[in-house]
Amino acid sequence: MKEIMLGNHAVARGAYEAGVKVASAYPGTPSTEIMEYMATLPCPHVEWAPNEKVAAETAIGSSIAGGRAICAMKHVGLNVAADPLFTAAYTGVNAGLLICVADDPGMHSSQNEQDSRNYARAAKVIMLEPSDSNECYIYAKNAFSLSEKFDLPVILRLSTRVSHSQSLVETGEREEFSKPYEKNPGKYVMMPAMAKRRHPELENILTEVKNYAQDCEFNKIEYHDKKIGIITSGITYQYAKEALGDKASYLKLGMVYPLPEKLISEFSKNVDTLYVAEELDDFFEEYIKSLGIKVIGKEAFTKIGEYSADLIRKVILKEEQKGTAPDEALPARPPVMCAGCPHRGTFYALKSLGLTVCGDIGCYTLGTLEPLASVDSCVCMGASIGLAHGMDKAIENSSKKTVAVLGDSTFIHSGITGLINVVYNKGNTTVIILDNSITGMTGHQDNPLTGKTIKGEPTKQVNLVMLCKAIGVENVRIADPFNIEQFKKVVSEEIEKDEPSVIIAQRPCALLKSVKYEGKMTVTDKCIGCKMCLKIGCPAIHFKDGHALIDKTQCNGCGFCQQICKLKALGKEEA
Amino acid sequence: MNTSIMIVGVGGQGTLLASRILGNTAIRCGYDVKVSEVHGMSQRGGSVVTYVRFGDEKVASPIIGEASADIIMAFEQLEAYRSIDYLKKNGRLLVNAQQIDPMPVIIGKAKYPENILSKIEEKGINIISVDALSLARSAGSEKAVNVVLIGLLAKNTDIEKGIWEEVIKETVPPKFLDINLKAFNLGYSI
Numbered sequence A: 001m002k003e004i005m006l007g008n009h010a011v012a013r014g015a016y017e018a019g020v021k022v023a024s025a026y027p028g029t030p031s032t033e034i035m036e037y038m039a040t041l042p043c044p045h046v047e048w049a050p051n052e053k054v055a056a057e058t059a060i061g062s063s064i065a066g067g068r069a070i071c072a073m074k075h076v077g078l079n080v081a082a083d084p085l086f087t088a089a090y091t092g093v094n095a096g097l098l099i100c101v102a103d104d105p106g107m108h109s110s111q112n113e114q115d116s117r118n119y120a121r122a123a124k125v126i127m128l129e130p131s132d133s134n135e136c137y138i139y140a141k142n143a144f145s146l147s148e149k150f151d152l153p154v155i156l157r158l159s160t161r162v163s164h165s166q167s168l169v170e171t172g173e174r175e176e177f178s179k180p181y182e183k184n185p186g187k188y189v190m191m192p193a194m195a196k197r198r199h200p201e202l203e204n205i206l207t208e209v210k211n212y213a214q215d216c217e218f219n220k221i222e223y224h225d226k227k228i229g230i231i232t233s234g235i236t237y238q239y240a241k242e243a244l245g246d247k248a249s250y251l252k253l254g255m256v257y258p259l260p261e262k263l264i265s266e267f268s269k270n271v272d273t274l275y276v277a278e279e280l281d282d283f284f285e286e287y288i289k290s291l292g293i294k295v296i297g298k299e300a301f302t303k304i305g306e307y308s309a310d311l312i313r314k315v316i317l318k319e320e321q322k323g324t325a326p327d328e329a330l331p332a333r334p335p336v337m338c339a340g341c342p343h344r345g346t347f348y349a350l351k352s353l354g355l356t357v358c359g360d361i362g363c364y365t366l367g368t369l370e371p372l373a374s375v376d377s378c379v380c381m382g383a384s385i386g387l388a389h390g391m392d393k394a395i396e397n398s399s400k401k402t403v404a405v406l407g408d409s410t411f412i413h414s415g416i417t418g419l420i421n422v423v424y425n426k427g428n429t430t431v432i433i434l435d436n437s438i439t440g441m442t443g444h445q446d447n448p449l450t451g452k453t454i455k456g457e458p459t460k461q462v463n464l465v466m467l468c469k470a471i472g473v474e475n476v477r478i479a480d481p482f483n484i485e486q487f488k489k490v491v492s493e494e495i496e497k498d499e500p501s502v503i504i505a506q507r508p509c510a511l512l513k514s515v516k517y518e519g520k521m522t523v524t525d526k527c528i529g530c531k532m533c534l535k536i537g538c539p540a541i542h543f544k545d546g547h548a549l550i551d552k553t554q555c556n557g558c559g560f561c562q563q564i565c566k567l568k569a570l571g572k573e574e575a
Numbered sequence B: 001m002n003t004s005i006m007i008v009g010v011g012g013q014g015t016l017l018a019s020r021i022l023g024n025t026a027i028r029c030g031y032d033v034k035v036s037e038v039h040g041m042s043q044r045g046g047s048v049v050t051y052v053r054f055g056d057e058k059v060a061s062p063i064i065g066e067a068s069a070d071i072i073m074a075f076e077q078l079e080a081y082r083s084i085d086y087l088k089k090n091g092r093l094l095v096n097a098q099q100i101d102p103m104p105v106i107i108g109k110a111k112y113p114e115n116i117l118s119k120i121e122e123k124g125i126n127i128i129s130v131d132a133l134s135l136a137r138s139a140g141s142e143k144a145v146n147v148v149l150i151g152l153l154a155k156n157t158d159i160e161k162g163i164w165e166e167v168i169k170e171t172v173p174p175k176f177l178d179i180n181l182k183a184f185n186l187g188y189s190i
């Protein structure tokens, strides 16, 4: 059947049809919809893992047991899953193993724009890269037999524009697949003696894959006008086609590691001027140049951000189209915490206490922006606790002025070990866990703290208080970030202690269906236009003609602003 | 020739649903289609841009380049203004006259530009503006702004009205169908 599908949905569909038994992921834009969609299909087991490392390990386990398996993550998630990945290349697979990783050139929703292709080379595994939804489907479906054929994990590299674009897909039917499990410590126990035997085998396998790459189904040459030749892959292939159509010939690499030496040199000989168009690193370019082939790459393009048909047209054809631009500089529209967001209370409190805030990754990273502007650092998921602990140890008494702030999902992902470290190494850090009952930033996924699985089935719920106490934190308190004075008091008390503390800031995400605030706020005639209420950065409170003004399309009646207005000029209109 | 339609707005306004309705309508007409969506960070009240490209020829890039959009459908005035350099010469700008202050304006660090619509018109751009919020309210829900605009868009394409309505029937939850069909028709009759 032909249907229009999101790239990520097509990946899940392909893997499902290949008979996948186990599917595990940790959410992360732009990869999240792979597992969300898989959960809507009758795949035997689909789950949210607490982090990418666990997701990858779960998939490896299924593969060894004989069930085809898929895991999915965003590019930085592969950093977390890198440890199992590198050794899974040594163990190889039993049933096929597919690791999906979605890069984010242009950093639409990420903290860096690392290029995952480097992982394929470093870990010595196969990497495929589709350029539209139909290829997402086909590559994902065929990746499993490829993985089995070469006894190697396969990475499917996606990028934002492939993951989040919809195009037509011709889908098929699921075929069940399973292989028997056989105990084989020589293959699956990677201790030095075994690993020493597996490494040369891995190098031999890679040479075989390299030969296979010369004429495999994934790599294609399209000859048109031979004056210009372009080596490219993924979404950049689509941009090149858009820009140049039949004015150029293409070597489209669907297998981006290992690279097909002979195919590249054959193509280079048949075109007059050779370009390599690849977003981010000069991954193909370095290899092509190492073959002694002359090619134009990053000196004409860029390592930064996304490519486009416009860029390719400009570089290769020297053509540029310009539209009519506004004559004035326009105000930016950065993302903001939603109206009713519980994080607003936390950051308002931290700002008014003047604390140094080691932040983390989630909706609450928005606490960095004006007017709350209270976050001092954000590196990677879970880092807040380590950073605050490091600061505490570097500067005497800094724990009395510093807090670590991270979300509930982030704490489970990789905050727990940081907290154990604080306790173990006699730190005094105060950690604030923002428990909004959901994984917010990536669009409301359940996690081990919500008591529900990816399919919405009830399951055991991690008890945060007991968990922190079991680690050895004596001071664990729950506080409501919308009770601003009480919340500030709790924070002030805890940072003073010469012991680690955990404050659980508890209030659900305002976008959850279960959250219902009644009515909408109104501005009464007591308003003198002091602008205090604008300091909370609520998108529903504007300022017009000397007074506060409520944007009723945005206000959800949470009432937090009433605590800020000293004149009690904010009232509530009943629903 | 393929058609390129750009949808711009503020995260949370329902641009994603609009692009999906448009994409599905184009498929129904037997066209090749690509829809590029935005998920993640910018959905939290930031500027959002989605692209829909369709036609008889195979669509390569899901993204629309500068001066290449046949139609821009803007959910908000400032976002309309921000996008005009993507409009083709003789392209059409359909804009919801709603204004939403971005945070830098709310906190007084920047000013919301004045008279945006007339400034755009002065540039010789073909613009149709509509108070989609009021129309959506009269259809029964503020949330139907996106479907009012789809109605206006439908009027500005060659695709038959019935096809749009069929797709809306399939896309929106049954209990909101009446409101949405009403909203669509209000947009269509502008």
Ligand SMILES: Cc1ncc(C[n+]2csc(CCOP(=O)(O)OP(=O)(O)O)c2C)c(N)n1
Pocket (backbone or CB within 6 Å): A026, A027, A028, A029, A052, A074, A076, A077, A080, A361, A362, A363, A364, A381, A406, A407, A408, A409, A410, A411, A434, A436, A438, A439, A440, A441, A442
């Ligand atoms: C290693 C890694 N995996 C995934 C992500 C994507 N990501 C960013 S924030 C986030 C979830 C945050 O959820 P939570 O901590 O509960 O905070 P909330 O957004 O709900 O406030 C995820 C999964 C990431 N940035 N890095």
